[in-house]
Amino acid sequence: MTYAEFSLVCSLIKQIVDNVMPLDNPTKTLAVTTADKVFEQIQHAIVEGDILAGSKISEPELAKQYQVSRSTLREALNRLEKCHLVERKPNVGSRVVECSIKGLLELYITREALEGMACRQAAENMTDEEIVDMKAMLSQHSTAQDLQDGVAYYQEKGDLDFHYKVILGSHNAQLINLICGQLYHLVRMYRCQFGMNSPRASRAFSEHSRIIEAISDRDGELAELLMRRHIAASRKNIENKIAEQNKLNQ
Amino acid sequence: MTYAEFSLVCSLIKQIVDNVMPLDNPTKTLAVTTADKVFEQIQHAIVEGDILAGSKISEPELAKQYQVSRSTLREALNRLEKCHLVERKPNVGSRVVECSIKGLLELYITREALEGMACRQAAENMTDEEIVDMKAMLSQHSTAQDLQDGVAYYQEKGDLDFHYKVILGSHNAQLINLICGQLYHLVRMYRCQFGMNSPRASRAFSEHSRIIEAISDRDGELAELLMRRHIAASRKNIENKIAEQNKLNQ
DNA sequence: TCAAAGCTAATTGTCGACAATTATAGTTCG
DNA sequence: CGAACTATAATTGTCGACAATTAGCTTTGA
Numbered sequence: 001m002t003y004a005e006f007s008l009v010c011s012l013i014k015q016i017v018d019n020v021m022p023l024d025n026p027t028k029t030l031a032v033t034t035a036d037k038v039f040e041q042i043q044h045a046i047v048e049g050d051i052l053a054g055s056k057i058s059e060p061e062l063a064k065q066y067q068v069s070r071s072t073l074r075e076a077l078n079r080l081e082k083c084h085l086v087e088r089k090p091n092v093g094s095r096v097v098e099c100s101i102k103g104l105l106e107l108y109i110t111r112e113a114l115e116g117m118a119c120r121q122a123a124e125n126m127t128d129e130e131i132v133d134m135k136a137m138l139s140q141h142s143t144a145q146d147l148q149d150g151v152a153y154y155q156e157k158g159d160l161d162f163h164y165k166v167i168l169g170s171h172n173a174q175l176i177n178l179i180c181g182q183l184y185h186l187v188r189m190y191r192c193q194f195g196m197n198s199p200r201a202s203r204a205f206s207e208h209s210r211i212i213e214a215i216s217d218r219d220g221e222l223a224e225l226l227m228r229r230h231i232a233a234s235r236k237n238i239e240n241k242i243a244e245q246n247k248l249n250q
Numbered sequence: 251m252t253y254a255e256f257s258l259v260c261s262l263i264k265q266i267v268d269n270v271m272p273l274d275n276p277t278k279t280l281a282v283t284t285a286d287k288v289f290e291q292i293q294h295a296i297v298e299g300d301i302l303a304g305s306k307i308s309e310p311e312l313a314k315q316y317q318v319s320r321s322t323l324r325e326a327l328n329r330l331e332k333c334h335l336v337e338r339k340p341n342v343g344s345r346v347v348e349c350s351i352k353g354l355l356e357l358y359i360t361r362e363a364l365e366g367m368a369c370r371q372a373a374e375n376m377t378d379e380e381i382v383d384m385k386a387m388l389s390q391h392s393t394a395q396d397l398q399d400g401v402a403y404y405q406e407k408g409d410l411d412f413h414y415k416v417i418l419g420s421h422n423a424q425l426i427n428l429i430c431g432q433l434y435h436l437v438r439m440y441r442c443q444f445g446m447n448s449p450r451a452s453r454a455f456s457e458h459s460r461i462i463e464a465i466s467d468r469d470g471e472l473a474e475l476l477m478r479r480h481i482a483a484s485r486k487n488i489e490n491k492i493a494e495q496n497k498l499n500q
Numbered sequence: 501t502c503a504a505a506g507c508t509a510a511t512t513g514t515c516g517a518c519a520a521t522t523a524t525a526g527t528t529c530g
Numbered sequence: 531c532g533a534a535c536t537a538t539a540a541t542t543g544t545c546g547a548c549a550a551t552t553a554g555c556t557t558t559g560a
Contacts, residue, residue, distance in 0.1 A: 032340045033513065059542070069515045070542095071321065078328040084427075090282045091521055091542060106424040109367060113425075117363035174356040175363075177334075178428065283543065309512070319545045320512095341512060341551055 026164050027180040035075035038066050042076060046085050046096055047189045057086060057094040083185040097186070099193050101242060107186055108235040112228050114179050115167065119211065119227035122169035123220040131216050134165050138209055156191070160184075162208050166227070169215070196238070204230070276414050277430040285325035288316050292326060296335050296346055297439045307336060307344040333435040347436070349443050351492060357436055358485040362478050364429050365417065369461065369477035372419035373470040381466050384415050388459055406441070410434075412458050416477070419465070446488070454480070 031037045042062070045051045063073040077094055080086040088094045097103075126134075141158040167179050190196065207230045214223040281287045292312070295301045313323040327344055330336040338344045347353075376384075391408045417429050440446065457480045464473040 035513080036340065060540090071516090072514060074542095075328075075513085078325075082332050090286070093522095093542070103423070106422045109371065109422060110364070110424045110428065113363045113367035114360075117359060121359065172356045172359060173353070174360045178360065178432075182428075285543080308510095310510090321546090322544060324512095325543085343512070343552095 025180045025184060026168060027176060034068060035072050035079075038068055038073060039076040039079045041066065042080060043083075043085060043185065046080070047185065048192050051096055053096050053189075053193060054098040055096050057096065059093075083182050085185055085189065097189075099190060104190050104194070104238065105235060107183065107190065108231060108238070111179070111183060111187070112231045112235070114175060114183070115163065115231060116224045116228040118167045118170040118172065118175045118179060119215070120220040120224035121172050121175065122166050123215045123218050123223040125171040126169040126215060130165070130169050131212075134162075134169070134212055135216070137161060137165065138205075138212060141205070159204060159208075166211070166215070203233075207233070275430045275434060276418060277426060284318060285322050285329075288318055288323060289326040289329045291316065292330060293333075293335065293435065296330070297435065298442050301346055303346050303439075303443060304348040305346050307346065309343070333432050335435055335439065347439075349440060354440050354444070354488065355485060357433065357440065358481060358488070361429070361433060361437070362481045362485070364425060364433070365413065365481060366474045366478040368417045368420040368422065368425045368429065369465070370470040370474035371422050371425065372416050373465045373468050373473040375421040376419040376465060380415070380419050381462075384412075384419070384462055385466070387411060387415065388462060391455070409454060409458075416461070416465070453483075457483070 031040055042051065046053075051057075057077070059070050059073055059077075063070045066073065077086060077088070081088055081094075084097060086094045086096055141162075164180065167176055170176065207226065211223060211226045211230065214226055281290055292301065296303075301307075307327070309320050309323055309327075313320045316323065327336060327338070331338055331344075334347060336344045336346055391412075414430065417426055420426065457476065461473060461476045461480065464476055
């Protein structure tokens, strides 16, 4: 196999992977144990609403459904609990987390705090290569409208890619773990369940580019401010939609 | 039993509990299952360094030591993983988390972000009763120097009480869970292992009272700013100490 | 002598069964 | 008729054993 052929195969594989599970974390480690695989399957099912939010989880039933023993399933449930997708009460059982408006707003408040700080840290700690890479990604996204099919999909992916790159750029393991490993599963769940493929795309793009500029200037304070505004704008956008809907219902 | 007697007993019980496990979270739910109890015991052992940081955990050994089956011990390990006190690699095993200076600083950066936001939310969401309660606590701490024994102890407890009250005052379940349920176990671990009964007590006290003032004025922006400075000051204090020690070693 | 391969021992992951707790349905009493 | 109690069924927690994987040591070959 020539190197050119090898590269082609690699890019094809990457494309397939991106399409099959495009919204997964960059922190995700590939599942080696069966509990891991079951965890991922249930995670997808919860995020996409195949298992209803707020519903009770029957251990024997799910174990049978996924063809594993109850111990293995419990192991999977433990990981789901770690990323706040299920809650467990001792001697009572597990429930899928509920999606409430209050919960959604609390999540955005928390994101504002954490990602704001991550952005400040990114301005301080990102390598020059990482910054170049991020600029390249952004300019690629700006010319990506010719990808006719699945525009909303690519918008969401573009947004996530940007945020992930900033978070990883903080080089702060604590922040990375909290945001990518825990919060973002919930974010994705809310996006799926509330059908939030936000129509803020164009504005978000210009906000993204200003944030990158601040990071590139190594201006941590500005970078944090802009990221917080960016997330707060999303939150207010949601609040407005809710207020609108309430007005219609009255 | 008269009501007066009942009250006396209650206060005595509270005092005992406070002394036995004074530094525990307000979010802690009492252990009902044996896995819970084992979890708490190992947690204490890790935080206080009885189980060395960075050391490998042998499941069979610990199971025998705590007189439980390996499944139960694994359940406990899962909860320890949830509060970032142990890390697990599939098919390899669990290790107690390492205490590094980098990790400590990352932890404080994260606290700054989260507690800063919690403080802003507290200014917006705390009830008047909660504010009164917090002011009372502060004035009690200011006159508590007559508690001769264990000054450092009471200083630490006072500091934690203050922070807990602010965090709970945010009324944001996400923030409360992240900070109290996860970060603070690590904070306590670092405090124990690095012997950090900070000598910033007097300055910290005045900082606390200014924060409460801002909350009382419902000035969220100022409250956040002051809390972030308060935590950043702790961090810088640590950084200075480390720099000092490095100079001595050279 | 050093590196690599193979083997043994120990550790982790998974399973099914039993014990303890909780939920449910039926019954009885006021 | 409704509320409280009781007995049964179902679910969760815990246990010990087996399978799969990894680590350490010995052996073999260059």
